[in-house]
Amino acid sequence: MRKIVLLSVLMVAIAGLILTGCSKVKGQAEAALKAAEKVIGEAKPEAEKIAPDQFKALEAALSGAKEKFGKGDYKAALSDAQAIPGKVKEMLESLKAKKDELTKTWTDLDQGLPKMMDSIKSRVGILSQSKKLPANLTKEKFEEAKSGFENALKEWETAKESFKGGKLAEAVTKGNTVKEKAVQVLQLLGMPVPAAAKS
Amino acid sequence: MSEEDVKEKGESDSWSAEQVHEVKKGDTLWKIAEHYYGDGSLYMKIFEANRNILKDPNLIKVGQKLKIP
Numbered sequence: 001m002r003k004i005v006l007l008s009v010l011m012v013a014i015a016g017l018i019l020t021g022c023s024k025v026k027g028q029a030e031a032a033l034k035a036a037e038k039v040i041g042e043a044k045p046e047a048e049k050i051a052p053d054q055f056k057a058l059e060a061a062l063s064g065a066k067e068k069f070g071k072g073d074y075k076a077a078l079s080d081a082q083a084i085p086g087k088v089k090e091m092l093e094s095l096k097a098k099k100d101e102l103t104k105t106w107t108d109l110d111q112g113l114p115k116m117m118d119s120i121k122s123r124v125g126i127l128s129q130s131k132k133l134p135a136n137l138t139k140e141k142f143e144e145a146k147s148g149f150e151n152a153l154k155e156w157e158t159a160k161e162s163f164k165g166g167k168l169a170e171a172v173t174k175g176n177t178v179k180e181k182a183v184q185v186l187q188l189l190g191m192p193v194p195a196a197a198k199s
Numbered sequence: 200m201s202e203e204d205v206k207e208k209g210e211s212d213s214w215s216a217e218q219v220h221e222v223k224k225g226d227t228l229w230k231i232a233e234h235y236y237g238d239g240s241l242y243m244k245i246f247e248a249n250r251n252i253l254k255d256p257n258l259i260k261v262g263q264k265l266k267i268p
Contacts, residue, residue: 111214112214113214115212115214115215115216116214116215116216119215119216119217119218119268120216123268126236126241126244126268127236127237129238129241130238130241131237131238131240132238133237134235134236134237135234135237137237182216186216191216191218192216192218193216194212194214194216195213196213196214197216
């Protein structure tokens with residue numbers, strides 16, 4: 001009888017220890033999640049504009065850690081959340097270089113694309129007055145070129161809006177799309193593709 | 200004017216899509232306009248774009264490099 005009582009006391013003690021341990025890990029995980037959320041929030045304004053993909057990956061990591069916490073996997077949530085501030089720090093350190101690179105690309109596009117667009121505009125205007133299209137250009141190809149050019153012009157306006165809004169990465173992505181569209185139009189019209197637009 | 204007679208190349212500016220035609224023997228602005236635009240009557244567009252080197256649309260010289268707008 002005495003043995004049974006002793007065993008019961010021991011089991012209760014062990015259960016208590018386990019519960020205390022779990023509660024401690026839960027508290028640590030909670031604190032780590034809050035810390036991770038804070039650093040992500042602080043990095044957001046700049047990171048979203050310069051390195052949106054990297055930033056989304058960090059937000060996904062935070063969501064994953066929260067999900068694990070919600071399912072009661074406090075240990076995994078703690079481990080995942082604790083890794084986030086370090087990753088945010090790494091990303092922030094790489095932002096300057098990334099910003100410089102994007103700024104250079106944007107400057108090139110901003111100086112170069114209008115020249116390409118002007119050449120296309122001029123040719124489309126002249127061909128629109130032509131009574132007969134040149135041998136290498138069918139009516140269908142010319143219509144495709146005209147609508148491609150209109151789309152490129154519209155896209156270029158939205159790229160410039162993104163740049164004005166400080167969304168550098170978005171502006172460069174859109175600018176590159178405009179470049180690709182303009183190259184397609186040049187090829188349809190049988191015009192030379194500038195060296196800078198081939199890369 | 201055959202394809203072989205026509206030499207086309209872009210300008211040195213790395214972003215320029217401007218087309219350049221080097222005048223060959225037998226070329227006229229009308230023929231050049233016909234080649235690039237399909238319509239010789241648009242030859243004045245080429246003349247206007249090259250007013251810095253052309254004084255008369257009927258006078259072009261072999262080797263001249265003309266901008267094709």
